[in-house]
Amino acid sequence: MIRRAAVTDHPWIVETGAEAYRDLGDYTAILPSWLEQRGVLAWIDHDVSGRGRGFAMLGFYLDDPQKPPGQAKVVADLLALAILPAHQGRGIGTALLTHVLDVAERVAYSSGIPSIRLSVAENNIGAQRLYLRHGFQVVDGSTTYDKGQRALRMVRALTPVT
Numbered sequence: 001m002i003r004r005a006a007v008t009d010h011p012w013i014v015e016t017g018a019e020a021y022r023d024l025g026d027y028t029a030i031l032p033s034w035l036e037q038r039g040v041l042a043w044i045d046h047d048v049s050g051r052g053r054g055f056a057m058l059g060f061y062l063d064d065p066q067k068p069p070g071q072a073k074v075v076a077d078l079l080a081l082a083i084l085p086a087h088q089g090r091g092i093g094t095a096l097l098t099h100v101l102d103v104a105e106r107v108a109y110s111s112g113i114p115s116i117r118l119s120v121a122e123n124n125i126g127a128q129r130l131y132l133r134h135g136f137q138v139v140d141g142s143t144t145y146d147k148g149q150r151a152l153r154m155v156r157a158l159t160p161v162t
């Protein structure tokens with residue numbers, strides 16, 4: 001079951017993200033800083049008792065905040081997708097990703113958002129496979145360093161839902 005996260009869920013999200021991303025680096029500082037930003041939304045997948053199993057975080061940003069009002073484009077970023085280790089490999093990541101893409105496609109129509117982007121560690125082959133299966137493509141030449149490790153940027157077009 002998926003629900004929108006509330007501010008009271010933020011400590012759980014940070015703790016869960018830090019645990020799920022442990023092999024990828026220390027996320028205890030970056031996760032709260034994302035959650036504080038305007039335009040960042042999060043969803044939690046939970047069991048029948050309400051216990052969280054994983055979360056997804058989506059940000060909507062202006063591509064260039066320096067541009068005059070009305071001229072900057074809104075871009076969507078999948079900031080985080082993290083499932084607690086005990087619940088990985090059971091379809092929860094797929095369900096959360098599908099949910100986030102659905103929301104982004106609904107917003108895309110009214111806000112003119114052409115695509116959704118993400119960054120994934122170069123050695124995180126499992127996550128890359130998940131994103132490829134959901135229409136993301138590697139941005140050629142996009143290999144970058146994200147928190148000290150090589151990361152790929154991926155992008156997927158958003159088909160506006162009218």
Ligand SMILES: CC(C)(COP(=O)(O)OP(=O)(O)OC[C@H]1O[C@@H](n2cnc3c(N)ncnc32)[C@H](O)[C@@H]1OP(=O)(O)O)[C@@H](O)C(=O)NCCC(=O)NCCS
Nearest residue numbers: 020081082083088089090091092093094120126127129130
């Ligand atoms: C990657 C992740 C979000 C996938 O969620 P999940 O619920 O485990 O995945 P699902 O059961 O929906 O399976 C979908 C795909 O995810 C990938 N996957 C599954 N378990 C995984 C794991 N432990 N680590 C990495 N990828 C995994 C596989 O590609 C799988 O597809 P497959 O069955 O064809 O191999 C989750 O495993 C996770 O939180 N991993 C650690 C944090 C992370 O890597 N997040 C993404 C970084 S951008």
